[in-house]
Amino acid sequence: DVxxxxxxxxxxxxxxxxxxxxxxxDMDHENMFWYRQDPGLGLRLIYFSYDVKMKEKGDIPxxxxxxxEKKERFSLILESASTNQTSMYxxxxxxxxxxxxxGEGSRLTVL
Amino acid sequence: xxxxDQPTEMTATEGAIVQxxxxxxxxxxxxxxxxxxxxxxxxxxxxxxxxxxxxxxGRFSSFLSRSKGYSYLLLKELQMKDSASYxxxxxxxxxxxxxxxKGTSLLVTP
Numbered sequence: 713d714v715x716x717x718x719x720x721x722x723x724x725x726x727x728x729x730x731x732x733x734x735x736x737x738d739m740d741h742e743n744m745f746w747y748r749q750d751p752g753l754g755l756r757l758i759y760f761s762y763d764v765k766m767k768e769k770g771d772i773p774x775x776x777x778x779x780x781e782k783k784e785r786f787s788l789i790l791e792s793a794s795t796n797q798t799s800m801y802x803x804x805x806x807x808x809x810x811x812x813x814x815g816e817g818s819r820l821t822v823l
Numbered sequence: 824x825x826x827x828d829q830p831t832e833m834t835a836t837e838g839a840i841v842q843x844x845x846x847x848x849x850x851x852x853x854x855x856x857x858x859x860x861x862x863x864x865x866x867x868x869x870x871x872x873x874x875x876x877x878x879x880x881g882r883f884s885s886f887l888s889r890s891k892g893y894s895y896l897l898l899k900e901l902q903m904k905d906s907a908s909y910x911x912x913x914x915x916x917x918x919x920x921x922x923x924x925k926g927t928s929l930l931v932t933p
Binding site: 745811 | 865866910
């Protein structure tokens, strides 16, 4: 079974704090993704990576950055958290064909 | 970009059949996916269509018409545990990411 592990299920941060969300996968997938999910808006792609050290912007990259130093790990960074970044963050992995596999999600609240 | 539309909410009765529709507009088509997501949980993969026609998997079937930009997910013999959000997604023309619709919240009632 594919395992996609996100470091924290729930986080509470203050406005202006730096936030790291980590995602680790154990299936040697080339591609990794960060989405955010908000009521009424669905899943929106923030960033993705198709190889180590490679990254591509998704639909809503503003206010976020990512890092992929190792194939199995993809980090999402909020340099200065804002209240409008309160959301559920979902990491996903996959190959170039086939479906994506999702982690359990990280629910971030920014006060 | 890609425009993906699906109904916001549906209600159906236990034991019945329900069809959830999805329409999409895309500059290039690389496959359509359906996911199920229970409240507070991760989306889980249900089905994949890349060619026209019906794909059947147990109680769930998915249909695709590429010329019409249309798909549906058919759930038979509904059970209470089928109450969930159903997400339609189209693979991005670049071939990497999936672009999701806003999801259809299905409520199964006794």
